[in-house]
Amino acid sequence: MSLSIRLATVYGTMFLFTGVYLPFFPVWLKAQGLDATEISLVVALSLFLRIVVSPFFAAVADRIGDRRRVMVWLAWASLVSAALFLWVEGFGLILLVALVLNAVFPSISPLIETMAMRARIDRGMNYGRVRLWGSITFILASVGAGWLLEWNPPSIIALCFVAALSLNVAGIWLLPREKPPVRKPVRRGSQFADVLRIGRHPVFILFVLAASLTQATHAVYYAFGSLAWQGQGYSDTVIGLLWATGVVAEIVLFYVSGPIMARLGAVRLLMLAAAAAVLRWTVTALSPPLAVLFLMQVLHGLTFGAAHLGAVQFVTQAAPPRLAATAQSLYAAMASGVIMGLVTIGVGPIYEELGPHAYFLMAAAGAIAFGGAVLVAMRWKGEVLVPEEDGQEEERSQENGS
Template sequence: MLISTMPWSAAPISTRLGAYYAASFLVVGIQLPFWPVWLAGRGLDTQEIAALFAAAIWAKVIATPLIGGLADRLGRRRGVMVALAAVACIAYAALWPAWGFWPLLWLNLVAGVAQSALMPLGDSITLAAVRGASLDYGRIRVWGSLSFIVAAIGSGALLAGNSAPAIPGNSVLALVLAASALLLIACLWIPPAPAATGRSRWAALGRFAADRRFWLFVASGSALQSSHQLYYGFGTLYWRELGFSDTLIGALWAEGVVAEIVLFWQSALLVARMGPLGLMALGGIAGILRWSLIGVVPGLAAAAVLQLLHGLTFGAAHIGAMYFMARTVPPGAAASAQSLYAAVSAGLGSGFAMLAAGALYGAYGGHAYLFMALLSAAGLGGIAALARLGRR
């Protein structure tokens, strides 16, 4: 109650939501490019890194829907988000002295589950504002992408400026801790969402759970998002093998997000013209092209060109999925449905893809990206089937 009466809560809803995404992706922008490098510096090999990432992803399959359901049941999504952000801060702090596979595994699980469960809850609050206040989701979400660029470039510059292995590892972890503290503050600032009654929530859950189109959407979105797992887990290591500097690698990560920003900024127009499923299909087509070429055309020029496709492989697919959810899922079950989608798309499917990515990358190096192209093709096929069902 105190938070909602403070002067800072008078800021526009779009500003408060934008600050939440900025803080969320400040953490991600530090972790995603260089967390595998930090883990390698703590003595883990590629198989152990893949197993650690896969275990964290699979944990989301169970934890994320339960947390989303709890948030809907309590009617206190913001309160649940604050608690999760605090848990993530504590777990990251406990990583500072940790060495060895098992301590790193368990602490990463706690921090990763808490942090990942925040995103579907934040998305459900944002999509409620999109429906109720006619806000533009893309122009709110874009602040997360801008924050990612700052974090990715800054992390790359930090690593390039420190040659001793222990120094950049501690520096990256310190940055993650600081960013996590900012995320906790942003969760305190995020606007509360209206709560549904227990009866209306269960009725809403029953409606979408019985809809086979929803489950086909979940499977298709999972394939499209899972196609990024080799890139997320081993993209930096692959580019290092090609001789790219850490500063250049950070710039390549940032370039992909610039393309994503352009897509997000124009998303309302694109959704109006193509529809949610059209955008998801565009992401699948771009994924087939991107992942088929990235491992067989390894030069810097090719990497720079293919990174532009991230605006479609992630950006278009994500925006399409969010608007599909906003248009088809009843508001009373928004957090539960959003968390279920996140659990499967970023959990079950991505967990298997990450585990396979570790083995494939160890065996085939950059050529393992061809496996990701197959996932994009599967997602595209699912979207085509979903569109046919919608016309019946």
């Protein structure tokens, strides 16, 4: 079995879970008796653990040189924690389980992204055509879960979590074992010092903030999109189709991503994503007719897909290989943790007061992110932000040219 098929299988099994979790976890929370503020707290507070946990596991993987082993640990921990949703009740216990689940499962993503991007560089693998299988299974999961909810109680969602994460464990087991690279002795603390160097570099900070804010424009959508559409009278099947439409657009973008990434580059991809966010959320805030709403969902291919492609390309170019997983996790911690968490906490009471008009704030955030991307374009020309060691500069420059 080729590496591309194995990676596609992992993406596919990961997004089976995400395809149920993102659209319908808030629906399950509401069925457990949580109000809008409590839902936003469960969704948001669980994001903050990624600030510390994801970089920690990524640093462990970089240190031992075996990302597969760390991913197996994380996949099993995710399955066990999700299974607890079958028994827990009440805000406190639900929050505790959500904290654990959102500490371990998202930590898999930077590791698999790093493995995939290295395969793109070393073997010429088409990253987008491997990653799109995650988007395909997201569609199947969101539509399937919506269909199941038409004739089952919301408790079915927790069972879907367990089934999807069981498949994720199996998918990660298919990955090839990695041999730890032969490295020259490194003085104690030097890797941590390198992480600090890239983590506090002004260009890295500015890009990560702009990309994270672009992803955070989805906060109302992720936390309350399904509930808002239920309030507008749409069935769970239609809601599942709306989510799926956005991911279909994402799939199309990933399929043709090779030449697009080469032509536009990381920063212009982010600028495109931020501009699309301004349009998408402005129109969505107006509660447009269903046909227009489907059209706005198509822009998910840009607001999420283009921002994601730009971010993974930026980290691959800006960070040296020895810090690849750690740098990816720093971005993921900001995008899916700090910024998304802060915005999600804020939109809870705002959505309770404004309803769908809260999307106007997401459009404003997109405009700010666009400005940040413009500043990055003025300061970064594709160079590595932390110099290579042991004469690896020439090798790195050859990789970027491939």
